Amino acid sequence: MLTSSQAAKLLGASRQHLADLADSGQIPSWRSGTHRRFQREDVLAFRAAQRRAVDQARKPTLNLTDRRSLAYGCLVAAKLVAEPEAVLRATQRNLELLRSVHGDGSADPYLDRWEALLSGPLESILYVLTSPDEDSVALRHAAPFAGVLSDGEREQVIRATRLAS
Numbered sequence: 001m002l003t004s005s006q007a008a009k010l011l012g013a014s015r016q017h018l019a020d021l022a023d024s025g026q027i028p029s030w031r032s033g034t035h036r037r038f039q040r041e042d043v044l045a046f047r048a049a050q051r052r053a054v055d056q057a058r059k060p061t062l063n064l065t066d067r068r069s070l071a072y073g074c075l076v077a078a079k080l081v082a083e084p085e086a087v088l089r090a091t092q093r094n095l096e097l098l099r100s101v102h103g104d105g106s107a108d109p110y111l112d113r114w115e116a117l118l119s120g121p122l123e124s125i126l127y128v129l130t131s132p133d134e135d136s137v138a139l140r141h142a143a144p145f146a147g148v149l150s151d152g153e154r155e156q157v158i159r160a161t162r163l164a165s
Contacts, residue, residue, distance in 0.1 A: 007038040011047055021046070062132055064161060069140040071157045073129035076145045080129070084122060087148055091118060094144035110142035118144075 002010065007027075008018040022029040022036060027046045029036050062070065080087045095118070098111055117125050117139075128136045129143075149157075 002038045002040055002043060004036050004038070007043045010040075010043050062137065065141075066132075066137050067164070068157060068161045069137065069143075070130070070132060071161055072145075072149065072154070073136075073140050073143070075153055075157065076143075076148050077126045077129040079148055080122065080125065087145075088118060090147055091144045094146050098142075098144055107142055110139060111144070113139055114142070114144055 004015045004018055008015045011018060013021075018027070018038075019036065021027045022038070027038065028042045029038050031037070076087070091114075095111060095114060098107060102108070102111070117128060128139050130136075
């Protein structure tokens, strides 16, 4: 059993906010005379639910293009693990080609990031290829992995992501 002060401290909230939550039925409570009491488990469950809601809100929502690039990234990651030298060689060639095609410098921030990733540990590349975070999504849209996947693999991703929409 917790007092209002103890429950508020556990939540990291004010006593008034806690009272409002109790009054609205979001956290069960009862009165002992003029004092409100809370079950520790109820307060912890509410806190856990709030944290899950915040975590869920922070997760990026991927549109069709982003989901497709993530699916491509996962397939490229599998090939990168299976044949790292061949994939990295092709990627370096593509990076050079992209730099020549985008001579105006508009793509340089992305290409510079890819160049740094490609010279670093394989785990960093795999993370960007398979992560739904905003930075990885943006980087994948300028990924230098053209030619790593076959036409059939790309068609399979297109069909699967279209069906999932």
